[in-house]
Amino acid sequence: MNTTGQTRKEEIIITATKLFKEKGYSAVTMRDLAKAVNIRAASLYNHIDSKQDILKTIIISLAEEFTRGMETIKSSEAVTIDKLRAIVALHVNITIQNTYGMASLNNDWMHLEDQLEHYLALRKTYEQDFIEIIQSGIDAQEIRNANPEIIMFSILTTLRSLYLWLPKKEDLNRQELAKNLGDVLINGINHHRTTD
Amino acid sequence: MNTTGQTRKEEIIITATKLFKEKGYSAVTMRDLAKAVNIRAASLYNHIDSKQDILKTIIISLAEEFTRGMETIKSSEAVTIDKLRAIVALHVNITIQNTYGMASLNNDWMHLEDQLEHYLALRKTYEQDFIEIIQSGIDAQEIRNANPEIIMFSILTTLRSLYLWLPKKEDLNRQELAKNLGDVLINGINHHRTTD
Numbered sequence: 001m002n003t004t005g006q007t008r009k010e011e012i013i014i015t016a017t018k019l020f021k022e023k024g025y026s027a028v029t030m031r032d033l034a035k036a037v038n039i040r041a042a043s044l045y046n047h048i049d050s051k052q053d054i055l056k057t058i059i060i061s062l063a064e065e066f067t068r069g070m071e072t073i074k075s076s077e078a079v080t081i082d083k084l085r086a087i088v089a090l091h092v093n094i095t096i097q098n099t100y101g102m103a104s105l106n107n108d109w110m111h112l113e114d115q116l117e118h119y120l121a122l123r124k125t126y127e128q129d130f131i132e133i134i135q136s137g138i139d140a141q142e143i144r145n146a147n148p149e150i151i152m153f154s155i156l157t158t159l160r161s162l163y164l165w166l167p168k169k170e171d172l173n174r175q176e177l178a179k180n181l182g183d184v185l186i187n188g189i190n191h192h193r194t195t196d
Numbered sequence: 197m198n199t200t201g202q203t204r205k206e207e208i209i210i211t212a213t214k215l216f217k218e219k220g221y222s223a224v225t226m227r228d229l230a231k232a233v234n235i236r237a238a239s240l241y242n243h244i245d246s247k248q249d250i251l252k253t254i255i256i257s258l259a260e261e262f263t264r265g266m267e268t269i270k271s272s273e274a275v276t277i278d279k280l281r282a283i284v285a286l287h288v289n290i291t292i293q294n295t296y297g298m299a300s301l302n303n304d305w306m307h308l309e310d311q312l313e314h315y316l317a318l319r320k321t322y323e324q325d326f327i328e329i330i331q332s333g334i335d336a337q338e339i340r341n342a343n344p345e346i347i348m349f350s351i352l353t354t355l356r357s358l359y360l361w362l363p364k365k366e367d368l369n370r371q372e373l374a375k376n377l378g379d380v381l382i383n384g385i386n387h388h389r390t391t392d
Contacts, residue, residue, distance in 0.1 A: 150373075154377065158349070164353075184350050
């Protein structure tokens, strides 16, 4: 452990995540990484197997965090609107915690090798769960009867782009952001909208 | 002109746009492009100066199309909600017309050379106009009093991601999509929302 309480492996992964964000996964070499962590290239291999090993760790652990969050939300007793608010908060929290990792997830997932199918399966299940929550909200007349795919697309693309936008907004606190973004996504922006 | 009425230059640009989408701008060579258009590499230069020349044509012409659209919307007499609906329709129409070009705009703009600043200026003005429309809607109590930047972020990231999502949805017609997406973005999805 170093002075910040990270293990050397954690330090390597955090540094790699930043490098991937700055230069793109393909352009980063193990030599770049060794230099950035200030370690000999040969010693790097005492901690990690390969660049692919790091990418796997970053992306799969994030994807599994989303999956666990979604499972908790899905199986809760909350009404649909509150489930959707919880999904917004899940994305805000994970993105604030690991903005660089979210950049990797969004830009580098296609570079996964043996874990690509596992990642795609997690993503597909996440989207299906999301659609099911929306659909059950429509069935319960909690959500307006609009195309569930358009609703999911609209909410999810916004949430997936948070990593691009959040670093510029350091003045917003996360509860406030989750609340405001949830309001905009769920209640819309029309002051005069009549319920239908 | 060939049988579809395109000039050779137009044909080259359309083919390049597809290649950029498939392989990424950096990976495409003039040789790849010549092969794809079925022309000798040397002859390619009778029609275009460089790969950069093509990228410029694709991105700047799209950015200028958005700018013209925004100027028309901004200067119209419509109420804010209708201006926002017109912005949604502008994105849907341009994206349906040129999905590959929108991929280039989103993924390759940073490869622009002498036109990079011009592009960034157009984008900045577009976002400022967008914020002003939202702000004047808030002032007129047409739009709920939420953070205008969160509103713009939420709407614009959805609209900017349309190129990823539209090709999978060929069954949706564009008026219907613009209408439904506008409803979701402006009126939200909450069935029971009371006006405030």
